[in-house]
Structures are given as C-alpha cells and as structure tokens.
Amino acid sequence: MLTNQAAAAGLDNDTSWTALYEEEADVHGDYVTEVRNAVEYGLNDPRDSAEMACVAAEVADASVKALLSEWSLYNPAGRCDRRLRAPGPASQQRRRPDRACARGRPDRRAREAELPAPAGPGQPANLADALATLQKVANTVNGLVDRHASTTVRALHAAPSTAVLPDNAHETVVAAATLLAKQCDQKVTLNRRHPDETYEDDGSGFGCGCDVTIAAGAEEFNFHRGDSEWVLTRESDGREEPGGVTAFSTWATLSSTLKTAHPQQLVDDILGVVAADRT
Numbered sequence: 001m002l003t004n005q006a007a008a009a010g011l012d013n014d015t016s017w018t019a020l021y022e023e024e025a026d027v028h029g030d031y032v033t034e035v036r037n038a039v040e041y042g043l044n045d046p047r048d049s050a051e052m053a054c055v056a057a058e059v060a061d062a063s064v065k066a067l068l069s070e071w072s073l074y075n076p077a078g079r080c081d082r083r084l085r086a087p088g089p090a091s092q093q094r095r096r097p098d099r100a101c102a103r104g105r106p107d108r109r110a111r112e113a114e115l116p117a118p119a120g121p122g123q124p125a126n127l128a129d130a131l132a133t134l135q136k137v138a139n140t141v142n143g144l145v146d147r148h149a150s151t152t153v154r155a156l157h158a159a160p161s162t163a164v165l166p167d168n169a170h171e172t173v174v175a176a177a178t179l180l181a182k183q184c185d186q187k188v189t190l191n192r193r194h195p196d197e198t199y200e201d202d203g204s205g206f207g208c209g210c211d212v213t214i215a216a217g218a219e220e221f222n223f224h225r226g227d228s229e230w231v232l233t234r235e236s237d238g239r240e241e242p243g244g245v246t247a248f249s250t251w252a253t254l255s256s257t258l259k260t261a262h263p264q265q266l267v268d269d270i271l272g273v274v275a276a277d278r279t
C-alpha cells in the first residue's frame with residue numbers, strides 16, 4: 001500500500017499521481033508488471049480491449065475485497081475506529097460490518113493526517129476537499145454501475161453484428177486485398193495459392209499461403225501472414241539465397257496479430273507503411 005511520505009515526498013499540484021505508486025508497484029508489482037508488459041507489447045485489437053476490460057473489472061472487484069480487510073491499510077495507531085462507521089441501525093451495521101468499516105477507513109486515514117476543515121470558496125482545495133471529492137466521484141461511479149451495467153452489457157451482448165468479417169486467415173487476406181484495391185492508388189494483386197474452399201487452418205500460426213503485392217513506384221511490397229503475425233515486406237530488402245528463395249531480415253509487423261483482424265485495420269497499417277516509404 002502507498003505510504004504517506006508527507007513532506008519528504010515533496011508533493012505539489014504538479015505531482016503525477018501515477019508516479020506515486022510506481023516505486024511500490026516495482027517492488028510488489030507482479031500484477032502490475034503483467035499489465036505493463038501487455039501495454040508495452042501493444043494493445044491494438046478487440047481481443048486486447050476485451051482482455052484489458054476483463055482485467056479492469058477483476059481488479060476493481062479485487063480492490064474492494066482487499067480494502068474490506070480490517071488490516072488492509074495497516075495503521076499502528078489501532079484498528080478501524082467503530083465510531084467512524086456510517087450511521088444506521090445497529091442491526092444493519094452488524095449485517096454489513098466490513099462495508100461499514102471500509103466506508104470509515106478514509107476518515108481514519110485522514111484523521112491520522114489531522115484532517116483540516118474544508119477550504120472555503122475560492123481557497124485551494126485541501127485534504128478534506130480531496131477526500132470529499134473522491135467520495136463523491138466513487139458514489140457516482142458506483143451508482144452508475146448499479147443502475148446501468150447489467151442492462152448495458154446485456155444489450156451489447158445481444159446486439160446483432162452487421163459487419164461482414166473474415167472467418168479465417170485466408171478470408172482476411174482476400175478482404176484486405178479487396179480494400180487495398182479500392183483505397184491504394186498503386187497496382188494491387190492478390191496471389192491466390194489455393195481455391196477459396198480448400199483452406200483449413202492447421203493451427204500453426206502461419207497463414208494460408210496467399211499474399212498480396214502492392215507495386216509502389218519502383219518498390220514492391222508484399223503483405224502476408226508470417227509466424228502468428230501480419231507482415232509487410234519490401235522487395236528491395238530481400239536477399240536471394242541458393243535455391244531461388246528470397247529471404248528477408250527486416251519487415252514491418254502490422255498492429256494486429258489476430259488471424260481474423262479487421263481488414264481495414266490491416267489496410268490502414270499497410271497504407272501507412274507504403275506512404276512513409278515514399279516520402
């Protein structure tokens with residue numbers, strides 16, 4: 001948990017709040033490291049979005065559970081002060097002691113820091129104002145989730161898909177070639193290596209063997225599926241090897257690795273690489 005370093009931290013209005021937990025996260029940050037690695041690797045397609053959304057939901061729930069522990073914010077001065085529990089019938093407090101205790105915890109921490117009176121109008125916000133604002137925002141978010149989350153998720157889940165999207169790597173190549181032919185001012189050629197209906201995903205991570213060439217002036221690009229990723233090679237980077245094979249030591253990796261990536265996302269990447277190469 002974050003330790004209040006008071007004046008030694010030298011906090012001011014320009015202090016990055018994310019920086020406050022970075023040191024702690026580096027020491028005890030197995031979970032944080034996983035997320036940071038994912039972010040560093042790249043979050044570029046719907047699968048990444050869904051996975052991060054699931055992580056966020058899981059973390060939010062886990063955070064509540066962690067904070068409900070009476071010792072979650074260890075305070076040498078004592079345990080949670082029962083007097084700081086939310087007001088209500090005694091029977092209600094007995095049924096929900098942890099939640100009542102959690103509500104009182106910010107006050108307890110504030111009390112340790114000698115909570116000042118709220119600042120007056122026009123005055124810089126102080127700790128009391130900050131706590132009140134956080135509590136207000138938390139209540140708003142919790143209220144929104146309670147009222148709308150279930151209905152919204154159900155509606156989204158039931159919404160019909162109107163987009164015609166590829167079902168496998170071959171269909172992705174074909175769809176990307178079709179879009180490229182419309183959106184690229186250069187000659188685009190789909191090189192089919194098999195009949196459409198004969199492709200079966202062997203699970204190897206490589207594609208179907210089909211590729212797309214884009215003639216861009218004196219250069220030619222080739223779009224295809226490499227080892228579990230979509231790549232774009234430049235002909236001039238190729239090196240002839242014995243047996244007539246052309247090898248590449250450099251290529252552009254496109255932003256989505258999904259076999260069924262949205263073809264337009266791939267086309268956007270391809271057009272960006274081609275345009276950058278021509279400038």
Ligand SMILES: [Zn+2]
Pocket residue numbers: 169170173192193194199208209210
């Ligand atoms: Zn194919």
